[in-house]
Amino acid sequence: MSFSGLALIGCEKLAGIYGVNEGIIDAKGTGVQHLFYNGFGRDLIHSAITLIKDGDKIYYGNRVESLKQHPVHMKPVSSHAKNGYIFTDQFECGEFNKTEKAYAWGDANLGFDIEVENKTGQEREIEIYAYVILQPQAGRKLKKQTAAIIAAGEDCNIGIQFADANSHSMLTEGPTGFIYRLTSSLLQNDLRTANVEVADDMLCGVLLGRKFTLPANGSVNASWSMTFADNQPQLVAQLASNSKLNYQNSAVVYWEAYLAAGHLLNVDEPHFDRVNQVAIKSAVINGFVPADLTGFYYADGLPCFYPRDAMMVAKGFLKSGHLVEAKQVIEYLRAKDLNPLGEFYQRFDGNGKVSEGANNNVAKQLDSIGYYLRMVREYQQVSGEKLATDDEIIALAKVIIDAEQKFGLVGPEGGVNEGVFGAAFITSSNMFIYGGLLAAMEMLGAHPFVAAIRTANEQIFTGIERTYIDGQGYKYGYVTYHNELIHKYDTPQYFGLLYGFPDTEKMRLTHQYLLKNANFYEHGIGYSEQEYHHGAWTFNTAACAQYAYKIGDVETYKNKLNWLKLHRNGYGLMPEAFSADEKHICYINPLVWACAEIVSMLHIGDKV
Missing domain, CATH: 1.50.10.10 (Glycosyltransferase)
Structure with missing residues (x-):
């Protein structure tokens, strides 16, 4: 017997829950949820997961959404923890399959990988994004960087990085945890790109990514990361360092060293x-x-x-x-x-x-x-x-x-x-x-x-x-x-x-x-x-x-x-x-x- 895959994901200064087959934040979140940095005084993340837009539908975690009907929940074909620390789920999504991976490494880094496999004989264009919903935090300001978005705050500064990203979207959601504005704006092709200052009691959403050409009967891969720091200079320096890394290899080095110790x-x-x-x-x-x-x-x-x-x-x-x-x-x-x-x-x-x-x-x-x-x-x-x-x-x-x-x-x-x-x-x-x-x-x-x-x-x-x-x-x-x-x-x-x-x-x-x-x-x-x-x-x-x-x-x-x-x-x-x-x-x-x-x-x- 095997129950829904839910993991404890973390490293030196991070601790949280990860799962794409069951929501934890009052059954509203997906991906990384209940994430804490350098202590347990502030819950930082409502959801963090890779999102795919294919035509008029979006796919993130176990969810499929369109403007025409309620969300549909999928079951992963398989779930496992590769090497014990790379949490991997495979989904069949109709015209494509997706394999999602998430992991943590170092002081305070999260990595996300996705492979999208085309099951049709037709080449087409899809969009892949980092999808992040942030919990309320005093002093929250969202601002664009070249291929990143920085979410500053009094408790923690968060950097979201996606190589070669050219689409940045940021907006406030609401105070309740019921999330709709970010996904609705994507489905309506109405992404908000301006920097945002967020009220202390409001959740906010981030989409960061770009378009990919999905070959006929072929596949594409994308990776992105989140980094957490006490202040913005530390965060900017870490983002610059991480931009040169293979995220998954970094996780392998970190965890294999820990286990060997x-x-x-x-x-x-x-x-x-x-x-x-x-x-x-x-x-x-x-x-x-x-x-x-x-x-x-x-x-x-x-x-x-x-x-x-x-x-x-x-x-x-x-x-x-x-x-x-x-x-x-x-x-x-x-x-x-x-x-x-x-x-x-x-x-x-x-x-x-x-x-x-x-x-x-x-x-x-x-x-x-x-x-x-x-x-x-x-x-x-x-x-x-x-x-x-x-x-x-x-x-x-x-x-x-x-x-x-x-x-x-x-x-x-x-x-x-x-x-x-x-x-x-x-x-x-x-x-x-x-x-x-x-x-x-x-x-x-x-x-x-x-x-x-x-x-x-x-x-x-x-x-x-x-x-x-x-x-x-x-x-x-x-x-x-x-x-x-x-x-x-x-x-x-x-x-x-x-x-x-x-x-x-x-x-x-x-x-x-x-x-x-x-x-x-x-x-x-x-x-x-x-x-x-x-x-x-x-x-x-x-x-x-x-x-x-x-x-x-x-x-x-x-x-x-x-x-x-x-x-x-x-x-x-x-x-x-x-x-x-x-x-x-x-x-x-x-x-x-x-x-x-x-x-x-x-x-x-x-x-x-």
Whole structure:
């Protein structure tokens, strides 16, 4: 099974979504969408894609438009990510076929290629354009250059470049995101060519391109690029430099160097590994891990940073040998303010400001302390550098020691699933906390405070073991408003061993129970027994695979790996979850943590 191809596209200072088979910006955009530069405080792009005009019709993304009828949506004949980073789609468009490619490279560059193949025996003239819809930005001014258009603004300066372009069109669209003026002007042969100043709340559109002679039964190719910079002198210099480049070759050099800097790719699954390594690198800017770029998990209209998701992505970087990126993510969280109780806040918005009150309004997330301490320790083991001081480690450990307890478990908090039963004392969270405290003891060595941490961990371990039921395994835990054990499974327990909880016989028995009772579509693994995204989840299935590998259950590892391969999207990236009610429906496609968990899974062993 393969879901619509949607990709995480980005490089050092860019992060966004790309797809020509599904709109993300409230189902209105196509191509590059939700693009951010040097941070996540401003969404820059509504749509960026190559557009073809052939007679009285225009073709862009999966859309065909004319003045005579509503847009028609096409399905690509094929979608894939060449080399893991060149997102490629082929469409049959009646009298011609088109192959579109998009990629990112360097500090802040996007490249677009298109091949148009004539299926008729008649030569004719077509027009090919860079089609770009820009989100509102203060101080926006659009002006023509020789073969480029510069979109200046207070937050970012954007250059659009198309070799030998002689047709420049710029206009304001509107404030709503429903786009029509630019395409209508093209269909009516009424392109606006004057420079434009745009109101702060208005989207604006750009067409940049030229006419091509399409040979009978032959083809033409075109390429264009977008470049982003802090100021206009930097932008002009970069545009001049880029004009001498082969864009796609530049992307190959950039991404092959990045991949080579890490560990060798998984020899059995090189492409699955490549595309998901590229995805998590593409999503992260300066250590900020956006939980999602499709628009679903946003805070105040911007991507948000969850400490938990971020540490999972740091693990993916670390396991694949990308220590620079792993360190950036860990240090981003380290630099954030703690709440008055000394805990990590639940989430931060795209500007890095605290934004509490997310899912179920369960603000406390004690499990994040466990992930963080474990990642600091694992980074130290690999690099020799400890990213937290002893005082910082002790302060976080003390938060756990001072936390409320219920039958030995600390809480109440939301845990991985953010409180589906409300704030609770959760078995899986306590497994991660146990592993984090164990990491703290290892980093503190002979420090006197280690004794207090050890005592707390012994109590936590006893509390965890108390939630085990013969024949069922470890159960969910306890809520604040009742005292009985919640008799629900909770597959995030698979992450326990991965974050330092010991390999207990009871967890092995829980594993066997979950394989039989938490599965969807045979080898997909569910979350908790909940209605939210009812069905199999990517990171739970991947965590099960990693747990199985660690205890020597290689058959289960292979089964989960193969199942996940069958459920990747058209470009090879992973959605968050898959509907149990309709096998062709997935949720949040793609999700950053899901892609990272695939990387961790593929790098858990040398070869399977």
